Amino acid sequence: MYALVDCNNFFVSCERVVNPKLEGKPVVILSNNDGCIVARSNEVKKLSVPMGAPYFKWKEYLQRHNVRVFSSNYLLYGDMSGRVMETLETCLPNISIYSIDEAFADVSGVKDIQSLVEETKQIVTQWTGIPVSIGVGPTKTLAKAANELAKKHAEHNGILIFETAEAAVPYFSNIPVQDLWGVGRAFGEKLPRLGIHTTEDLLKKNDVWIKKELGTPGLSLVHELRGIESTSLDHHSDMRKSVIRSRSFGTRITEKKDIIDALTYFADRAAKMLRDEDLRTHVIRPFFMTSQFSPERYYASKTIALDEATNDSRMLIQHAIDVVEKTFKPGFHYAKAGIVCTDIVDDAHYQKSLFSSERIEDTAVMNAYDAIKQKYGPYSINIGRTSEDKNWHMKRNLLSTPERKNISSVPTALCK
Incomplete structure (x- = not known):
């Protein structure tokens, strides 16, 4: 469950x-x-x-x-997400974070699931101020469906439990097939053309038809809806296949140094994500571009296969700068930049190059770099030009409060 x-x-x-x-x-x-x-x-x-x-x-x-x-x-949002997830870990067994605002828990063997999730819902709201909905089912897809129903229909008070797959069947006629977990745009457009509008319609089809029309992913989805746990669903994969860090600029920029600043920042962020998840990348693609609506368009990028997989910020930054130095053209108004990391491998099992230049000290440097940022804030130490106040940063003219990296934004309390 x-x-x-x-x-x-x-x-x-x-x-x-x-x-x-x-x-x-x-x-x-x-x-x-x-x-x-x-x-x-x-x-x-x-x-x-x-x-x-x-x-x-x-x-x-x-x-x-x-x-x-x-x-x-x-x-x-990141800080509040961390507080919610830490709270869930004190309430539920075997937590698996799915996204910034979602987490699964394996509650198999729990005798009184109703009491457990009711208490969890109350504690999360009390400790963090964030209201949550909880869905429970024998598979993750059914748990997701229960959660959506609990959230949308007030009579469930934010909690819906499917003890069995059969218990979910009466609800399937009210769940549009596009709302199912794992149904993307392609399936969402194809299914209505095949006469499939609700989850109930989908489950009326046999496996042969489903495999023919929707392939293995569609069959895995239907099996989960029937209560048969599937390990082949794409959204159950543990290790990411790519890391992308990019953004449209707040204003158009024309100077090479600003492109270098932006790509330095994005490369550093991408490397940090890889380190956080104990991953490395073999292939990177830095890029920068004008707007697709610009009368004079230009797109610059280069795919670089690294001799050895890395998650070192300095390595990614140096390659990104090299791309800018070789491909930048003056006279254009650039609108976006970023870096794509692919061919991702596990940090514990990657194969070193015969002529590896990586030293133990390199890992220690990155660990110290991350520790300083964790303790003193994300802009307390930077590599090269990865500072916060740049004219290419995105527009956020409607921020509710100063971001809490600024000590002046921390609330104060007066005790008498």
Whole structure:
């Protein structure tokens, strides 16, 4: 049996923790550079504002309905996510973090699952201020389906448990097939053309038809809905296949030094993610580009196969700088840059080059680098030009509070 804990409207809930006056008010959170709506409170959902809508198209409408609008505050959300996950680890067995606001727990063998998840829901909200919904089922797909129903239908009070796969069947006629975990855009467009509109419709098909029309991933999905645990679902894979760090700039930039600054920052972030997950990369592709809508377009990139897999920030940064030095062209207004890391391998099992230049001291340097950032903040120490105040950083003109790397933003309390 699996339990899925999902934070409700997570980004909005985080903003409400630091500003309780937002409780009950309509709130939206915007994406990078304040471009699109990426999180909505329940009050905004009732206004029929779609997820992913361009902010500039809905700005006037949101103003008319007194909707509070905020830029994404990723440090806040990351910190709150850490608090939620740490709390879950004290409440539930065998926690597996799935995303910034979701985690699975293996509750097989728990005698009173209802009491356990009710207590977990209460503790998480009490300790962190973040409301959560919990779904339980004999497979992860059924747990996900239970969670979605618990979240959307108030009569479940945020908790729904499927003791068996058969217990979920009465709900399947109300679950659009596009809402199923593992159904992406391709399946979501194909299934209605085949007459499959609900989960109930899908389960009426036999395995031969499913394998023919949807392949092995579709068959694995249906097996999970029937209560047969599958290990072949793509979203159950433990090790990532790539790491991408990129962003559109807050303003167009024209100087080579700014491109170098940006790629240095992104390469450092990519290497940090690899180290955090005990991974290394064999292949990297730094790139920078103008807007696709620019009358004069230019795209620069280079794929580099490394002699030896690495997660050293200095190595990735040096290769990224080399690409800029060799491919930069003046006269263009650049809109985006980034780095893609592929051919990912486990840090514990990667094969060293015969002429390896890596030293034990290199790993120690990166460990010390990460430890300083962890203790004193993400901008306390930097490699090269990876500083925070650059004109290429994304626009976030609607931040609710200063990011909490700034000591002045820490709340103070007066005790009498």
